Amino acid sequence: MSIEIKDMGFTYQPGTPWEHTSLKNINLSIPSGELVAIIGHTGSGKSTLAQILCGLLAPTTGSCLVEEISITSDTKVSQVVGKVGLVMQYPEQQLFAETVEEDVAFGPKNLGCSEKEVKQRVRRALIRVGLDPDIFAARSPLMLSGGEKRRVAIAGILAMKPEVLILDEPLAGLDHNGSKVLLELIKNYHNDGQRTIIWISHSMNDVAEVAERMIVLNKGELVLDGAPGEVFTQKEDLDKWGLDVPAPMQIIGELQARGKDIPGTALTMDAAYEKISAWLGKGGDPS
DSSP: OOEEEEEEEEEESTTSTTOEEEEEEEEEEEOTTOEEEEEOOTTSSHHHHHHHHTTSSOOSEEEEEETTEEOOTTOOHHHHTTTEEEEOSSGGGGOOSSSHHHHHHHHHHHTTOOHHHHHHHHHHHHHHTTOOHHHHTTSOGGGSOHHHHHHHHHHHHHTTOOSEEEEESTTTTOOHHHHHHHHHHHHHHHHTTTOEEEEEESOHHHHHHHOSEEEEEETTEEEEEEOHHHHTTOHHHHHHTTOOOOHHHHHHHHHHHTTOOOOSOOSSHHHHHHHHHHHHHTTOOOO
16 A cells, blocks of 8 residues: 655644644655654654544645545545554553453454454454464453553554554563564564555664664654665764664764774664674674
8 A cells, every 4th residue: 555645734723822833845655565664853743644644634735645545634534444554652551451352353343344254353463463362362451561462452453454554653661572572573564465564763773673764754844765774874964853873883883983994884783793793703803
């Protein structure tokens, strides 16, 4: 499912003393099957953009086309639900049912799926997020760990089989192990059928692990768009916009600044480890 945005802007409470423009003149094309990271400092307009793509908000100016659906003030959320899934920040706070199965089933039921189809979707979604349905389906979601709750909440979105999956700070509040599991889950979901995924974050380390393309927003404007390796070379601009480069890139850069002849750079810890190991193996001086 492709996304086409032209000259789009959004203003909260226009014509009032509380008027605030969140997005300005956004032009953006996302082909079907891309894994895109949208990054920016707090207040850059990331979450507003996500809500427009889901039909929760309508552009104030310009246009937003999600496949054949034009997002306007007349667009019903029901037209978009099932096509675009939004995993909001701390989605586990929205868990409400008595059992995990009921919670995950809520979306498919509202899409009008048969009882048999609902059960199949619930089971597949739980397996996809790494939760054995025979163990977890009957449990109360409120009795699970933080990482398990997050996965149940995501399963509820996946059970609706969205063609576009939007994740707003999906790793927020998770420990290292929980983050690692969720990163793998997202990469596998994208690779299985090349679904379109939009990852919204201000964590450069996270997006460097998964993104094929990065879009940078600053104060409501689209200021950079390119592959991670291209975007992260713009360090001065990123600093100006309150964004860091990934920690592995900082480590390699610091070693190079100290005179270590390690070639190139690295966006992930695995890549940094390989570069440093190769350099040491060729007689590099670690002192």
